[in-house]
Amino acid sequence: MVLYSLTFYLFSSVAVLSALMVISAKNPVHSVLFLILSFVNASGLFVLLGAEFLAMILVVVYVGAVAVLFLFVVMMLDINFVKLREGFLQYLPFGALLGIVLVIELGILFLTDRSSNIYNNQTPLQPIVNEVENTKMIGQILYTEYFYLFQICGIILLVAMIGSITLTLRDKGGVKRQNIDSQNTVDASAAIEKKKVKLGEGI
């Protein structure tokens, strides 16, 4: 019990602190690295809740793929930090408004949803051991009850993918492309030509 509470406080405090560092770090690359740390700790919290499948998916998808590309882009960008900070005061009221709305919403959720067993349950956080693995449980619900919503999600993702490809794909003229088939079928007779060169004349 003590170990579980200790790990919970470790994961949650590191997650919150690194989330703070994401918005306060001066260097954007450091921000992304803190974001990754925050993700990893969130997945640790999922493990403590007994949602091991969600935890691993969080690491594979967000940390392993999305954040890598994010870091990739941030590293490549040539950002002028001084200019970036100029608009800070201008956007402050808007950001504060968003934050306050979110806090109020969370508060309402917390106050009204007391009846649900999550808050009433006095037992400390520990993995809930079920007979069925939660990977199977998710599968059984996702592909039966929420089948149509699941399919719609897939279609939305497909649309987003096609949209981003059409936005970035430009067919400029004069672009030289690799033709792999022709490269693979090259043999010595096509690549090398033997010529008899007369002395003192050249080709």
Place this chain on the structure above:
Amino acid sequence: MTYDILITGLIIIAQILAVVVPVLISVAFLVYAERKVLALIQLRRGPNIVGPFGILQSFADALKLITKENIIPSGSNKIVFILAPIITMVLSLAGWAVIPFAPGWVVSDINVGIMYLFAVSSLGVYGIIMAGWASNSQYPFLGALRSAAQMVSYEVSIGFVIITVLLCVGSLNLSKIVLAQQTVWFAIPLLPMFIIFFISALAETNRLPFDLPEDESTLVAGFFTEYSSASFVLFFLGEYASMILMSSMTVILFLGGWLPPFDVYPLNVVPGVIWFTVKVIFILFLFIWVRGTFPRYRYDQLMRLGWKVFLPFSLFWVVATSGFLVYFDMLPN
């Protein structure tokens, strides 16, 4: 109460040491074996001075590297620069927590073992990207960019290969994956997937012919150009430890883990851990053999292979396998 926690903690630490120490020792011998095998392929002698047959060469090298001066470039981002090799090393050791060496010989027998391995191997790219960025120098940065794109691309096909295996097992637990291969190893019915997985594992561990991130003929030493001494050793150990990890993953997914090839008398009395080790050594030999045989890929060829060949093929194979299993009513439970 407090004693319980103390004892649990000590047991956990002992288990971790029991896995990590043999892994580190096998890394040392893997480096020696690689140099020796490459030497034999190229008709040389290889290391033969330190100890009998040069078997202590890796330890001498490690000692030499650690006692050298650790140079941190003045233009580098120091914290990230030092963190990068540590992350590489830790991640390459973290995956071993879920590897079952024999029935019950596993530190943590979790339900989502294969997902955990996949997650840890996909995190490996961070050590490389951080090293490349923090060095504040062109060659490491190019190496890091190459590595990021390469590892993300090949993870996709590794994911589909894992899904194919999981369709035949019905569980994400590594011990159950091994036990599902009692009748036949998955390498036989899923041979194309086995080959794709092996090639993707080469790309995932940045081994030849896909070692573009450290391509020494164009990038000096790639992402660890600026590293020296102990931090270089950590990268080096990390690379070889993750090589052994990927080999173990291959063995568990396709070559029946600790199971003997046939369940007959002289073979099934051999302990499971020996079978496991023999198979891992076989896959590691393939890694070294490939290094000694094939030239390095060009970067666009590497990307083409990942996205235009492996991805469609493994996707097709997922559909074909699931179709087959449903049609013949062979889906597990």
